[in-house]
Amino acid sequence: MSQSYASPGAPLGERDHAIDLALFGALGDLAMRKLFPALYHLDREGLMPESTRIMGLARQEHDVASFRQQVGGALRKRLKSSELEDSSFERFLNRLDYRQLDFSTEEGFEAIREWREGSKQPMVVYLSVAARIYGDICHHLQASGSLDEDSRVVVEKPIGYDLTSSEQINDAIGAVFPESRVYRIDHYLGKETVQNLIALRFANPLFGTQWNQNHISHVEITVAEKVGIEGRWGYFDDAGQLRDMVQNHLLQLLCLIAMDPPSNLDADAIRDEKVKVLKALKPFKGEALGRDVVRGQYIAGTSDGQAVPGYLEEEGANTQSQTETFVAMKTEVSNWRWAGVPFYLRTGKRMPEKLSQIVIHFRQQPHYIFDPDQRDIASNKLIIRLQPEEGIALQVLTKDSGLDKGMRLRPGPLHLDFNSAFPKSRIPDAYERLLLEVMKGQQYLFVRRDEVEHAWRWCDQLIAGWQSRETPPRRYPAGSWGPVASIAMITQDGRSWYEDY
Ligand SMILES: NC(=O)C1=CN([C@@H]2O[C@H](COP(=O)(O)OP(=O)(O)OC[C@H]3O[C@@H](n4cnc5c(N)ncnc54)[C@H](OP(=O)(O)O)[C@@H]3O)[C@@H](O)[C@H]2O)C=CC1
Numbered sequence: 001m002s003q004s005y006a007s008p009g010a011p012l013g014e015r016d017h018a019i020d021l022a023l024f025g026a027l028g029d030l031a032m033r034k035l036f037p038a039l040y041h042l043d044r045e046g047l048m049p050e051s052t053r054i055m056g057l058a059r060q061e062h063d064v065a066s067f068r069q070q071v072g073g074a075l076r077k078r079l080k081s082s083e084l085e086d087s088s089f090e091r092f093l094n095r096l097d098y099r100q101l102d103f104s105t106e107e108g109f110e111a112i113r114e115w116r117e118g119s120k121q122p123m124v125v126y127l128s129v130a131a132r133i134y135g136d137i138c139h140h141l142q143a144s145g146s147l148d149e150d151s152r153v154v155v156e157k158p159i160g161y162d163l164t165s166s167e168q169i170n171d172a173i174g175a176v177f178p179e180s181r182v183y184r185i186d187h188y189l190g191k192e193t194v195q196n197l198i199a200l201r202f203a204n205p206l207f208g209t210q211w212n213q214n215h216i217s218h219v220e221i222t223v224a225e226k227v228g229i230e231g232r233w234g235y236f237d238d239a240g241q242l243r244d245m246v247q248n249h250l251l252q253l254l255c256l257i258a259m260d261p262p263s264n265l266d267a268d269a270i271r272d273e274k275v276k277v278l279k280a281l282k283p284f285k286g287e288a289l290g291r292d293v294v295r296g297q298y299i300a301g302t303s304d305g306q307a308v309p310g311y312l313e314e315e316g317a318n319t320q321s322q323t324e325t326f327v328a329m330k331t332e333v334s335n336w337r338w339a340g341v342p343f344y345l346r347t348g349k350r351m352p353e354k355l356s357q358i359v360i361h362f363r364q365q366p367h368y369i370f371d372p373d374q375r376d377i378a379s380n381k382l383i384i385r386l387q388p389e390e391g392i393a394l395q396v397l398t399k400d401s402g403l404d405k406g407m408r409l410r411p412g413p414l415h416l417d418f419n420s421a422f423p424k425s426r427i428p429d430a431y432e433r434l435l436l437e438v439m440k441g442q443q444y445l446f447v448r449r450d451e452v453e454h455a456w457r458w459c460d461q462l463i464a465g466w467q468s469r470e471t472p473p474r475r476y477p478a479g480s481w482g483p484v485a486s487i488a489m490i491t492q493d494g495r496s497w498y499e500d501y
């Protein structure tokens with residue numbers, strides 16, 4: 001069943017979307033850093049109905065009091081003191097319950113059925129654990145009679161390691177939950193600016209008419225991370241930056257830029273269009289692999305002026321690893337709208353700053369009448385900044401002011417900075433929005449099974465190409481913008497990565 005993107009429902013705070021949330025992996029990194037703070041904010045802002053209950057589940061021994069204390073400590077560490085009002089804090093902690101459980105065996109799952117007995121609100125099962133145990137948990141929930149026809153499941157990325165493993169995981173989830181009740185998280189879809197992309201593209205005729213190969217010369221998507229591996233070497237080294245970031249976040253951003261207008265704002269209408277883009281992504285063949293893709297791995301360098309170790313010196317590292325911590329590539333969406341328009345993607349760990357942005361470069365005027373020396377700057381750019389400061393800027397050309405300047409052009413932004421444009425509204429974290437949509441039963445911000453699988457199909461052919469070539473990743477110092485080859489890759493087309501704002 002598809003869900004409406006547009007239907008606003010009743011006013012905030014009055015909607016009937018109370019749930020019983022069973023949070024598997026409640027003591028893990030994601031739960032403590034992201035999920036509990038997001039749930040707390042929803043509660044504090046009056047978006048969590050009174051009867052909502054939250055059950056934490058994990059392997060460690062805790063009673064309810066010590067679990068609440070642990071979550072309370074995590075909230076205090078992560079939230080501003082102005083966000084921690086006593087009444088909201090107490091109310092939120094009082095919603096929490098805890099059961100110690102080993103997810104790999106059925107024993108103990110009846111505790112969830114007992115917790116649910118008599119409850120009239122739907123259960124949301126949030127699997128904040130490694131994907132390899134999603135199937136076991138779903139099976140045990142069903143076998144213990146804990147589910148009903150309204151129960152939903154939320155699963156984290158990455159779903160699998162390649163197409164085959166993702167199909168196995170999706171089959172195991174699908175044996176218990178129909179697709180209409182599966183919420184696959186890609187937290188980039190919950191970011192404020194990503195939401196705005198849909199509004200920008202489909203509510204502004206100005207862009208609607210220009211959004212194709214006749215008017216756009218190329219597109220850049222950069223997701224640069226300042227952090228390194230953050231103690232997740234074991235997970236990351238099996239994955240690498242392509243599986244960790246490109247397969248999901250960057251391809252989702254690319255889909256939202258490249259997709260055709262959906263016929264309406266229903267979840268499936270949007271997802272159908274995204275799937276068409278994924279199917280049209282050009283595979284890398286033959287020499288394109290060496291020419292259009294750059295893999296990198298960071299070596300020791302600096303971050304914020306402090307010395308930091310290289311990837312192979314991180315805690316727990318295997319010193320022979322060839323895993324990439326950086327990828328840059330040039331790809332194309334092979335369809336009528338985008339034929340001949342390169343999409344340049346790059347993402348890496350230990351880059352100089354945290355920066356996620358999309359830059360749409362518009363073509364130059366067909367006939368140019370200004371100073372020939374300024375030809376390079378003479379094009380419009382639309383810059384969509386996801387983080388750190390969310391905003392949208394349209395770079396336009398005006399005349400440089402001053403009597404001595406003649407008809408000199410000057411690029412300048414028409415700039416919408418969300419923080420200054422809407423100073424009273426706090427920009428919510430992606431997980432707040434996603435959790436609220438799960439509570440409401442809206443699927444438009446979640447990834448459908450076929451999207452995940454088409455994305456894997458495309459990544460698998462790239463990884464197979466890498467494996468057949470056996471080329472080691474190129475080194476780049478921590479604190480730099482990646483291997484020089486990634487700059488050469490775009491320069492060979494007479495372009496450069498956009499680094500101003
Ligand atoms: N952390 C992040 O920033 C991100 C995480 N994700 C995804 O979110 C999910 C969770 O990640 P993360 O929080 O980092 O993982 P963690 O390993 O930090 O947390 C997992 C939690 O699940 C518990 N657990 C694992 N196996 C069992 C079991 N068999 N029985 C009972 N409890 C178990 C762990 O308990 P114990 O500590 O006892 O092992 C721990 O509480 C993963 O799918 C990950 O890929 C996605 C994006 C970002």
Ligand SMILES: O=C1O[C@H](COP(=O)(O)O)[C@@H](O)[C@H](O)[C@H]1O
Nearest residue numbers: 157187225227244245249356387
């Ligand atoms: O999913 C992941 O995302 C984070 C980056 O997320 P952001 O919201 O901070 O941009 C990344 O560090 C992590 O490796 C990856 O698993």
